[in-house]
Amino acid sequence: xxxxxxxxxxxxxxxIGNEDFLLATDGISGKVVAFHKRCNPADPDLQRHxxxxxxxxxxxxxxxxxx
Amino acid sequence: xxxxxxxxxxxVQALARGGASGTGLLLNADTLKMGLCTAATVPAAAxxxxxGTGTQVANGNGYTTGGVSLTGATSNSGGTETLKTTANFAxxxxxxxxxxxxxxxxxxxxxxxxxxxxxxLLFWDYGSTxxxxxxxxxxxxxxxxxxxxxxxxxxx
Numbered sequence: 001x002x003x004x005x006x007x008x009x010x011x012x013x014x015x016i017g018n019e020d021f022l023l024a025t026d027g028i029s030g031k032v033v034a035f036h037k038r039c040n041p042a043d044p045d046l047q048r049h050x051x052x053x054x055x056x057x058x059x060x061x062x063x064x065x066x067x
Numbered sequence: 068x069x070x071x072x073x074x075x076x077x078x079v080q081a082l083a084r085g086g087a088s089g090t091g092l093l094l095n096a097d098t099l100k101m102g103l104c105t106a107a108t109v110p111a112a113a114x115x116x117x118x119g120t121g122t123q124v125a126n127g128n129g130y131t132t133g134g135v136s137l138t139g140a141t142s143n144s145g146g147t148e149t150l151k152t153t154a155n156f157a158x159x160x161x162x163x164x165x166x167x168x169x170x171x172x173x174x175x176x177x178x179x180x181x182x183x184x185x186x187x188l189l190f191w192d193y194g195s196t197x198x199x200x201x202x203x204x205x206x207x208x209x210x211x212x213x214x215x216x217x218x219x220x221x222x223x
Contacts, residue, residue: 018210020068048205054173054191057072 004034004049011039018053022046068193070173075187077115081177092188097179099188101159101209102134106171106196116186117176124170128201129163133178158210167201173209 004023005016010033020037024046035041037048081092104110104121111120117133126132139157175189199205 047203048200050197050199050205050207051068051210052173052191052193052207053069053210055069055071057074057078057189 005051007034009034009036009039011035011041018051020048020050022048070191070193072175072189072191073110074112074189075110075114076112077186078188081186081188092177093179097177099137099156100134100176100178101137102174102176103130103161103168103170104172104174104190105169110172110174110187110190114187117174117178119187121172121174121190124168128165128168129161129199130168130170134174135159135161136178137175158208160209161199161207163199163201163203163205163207165201167199167205169196169198170207171196 004021005018007016008014009016009021010024014036016034016036022035022037022041023032024035024041025032035046100117102117103124104118105124107122108120110118114120117123123132124130137156137159171193173191173193174187175191176187178186197207199207
């Protein structure tokens with residue numbers, strides 16, 4: 001996963017990064033290549049990778065006395 | 068896609084009880100998990116145990132009932148004026164197989180038996196159903212999750 005994220009999209013040429021992506025095997029070279037999901041490659045049988053980032057939660061406790 | 072957390076009512080209870088009583092959250096000892104629920108029902112803030120009113124994804128096809136244990140936690144705390152604890156975990160991942168599965172909610176909870184009265188901590192809403200194809204071996208990778216608590220005392 002991390003390797004694919006540091007490679008370039010075969011569609012737009014930009015880094016895959018922390019986005020949903022798809023993997024495909026080049027029928028000629030046999031090399032596995034990656035596409036951004038948003039670049040929408042035509043083959044529907046591609047393996048899809050969904051990357052979801054969960055933002056942190058902050059909690060605070062306040063203790064009051066002397067009231 | 069970045070998702071914002073939703074808190075359960077029991078979250079603050081878990082934090083307030085801490086680990087000493089055996090019924091609260093102890094980041095460095097409890098078994099913390101990330102479970103998945105479908106879009107069938109919406110998790111309620113009043114839920115105290117997983118999945119509560121949520122509908123957990125069925126076992127199999129790449130999902131195991133209860134979800135995945137969060138591992139590789141690193142935590143730190145420091146300072147005497149501001150007490151802060153942060154826990155960061157290795158990314159939980161799933162790979163669909165066979166018929167695959169669909170989900171909508173990610174639920175972060177404490178599965179330690181003694182914490183059953185305040186098990187649920189946070190949930191995130193994907194916003195729509197996410198379907199993972201088993202035929203293609205689709206994968207899901209959660210990142211960026213962490214859990215911060217900050218406590219301080221004030222004189223009023």
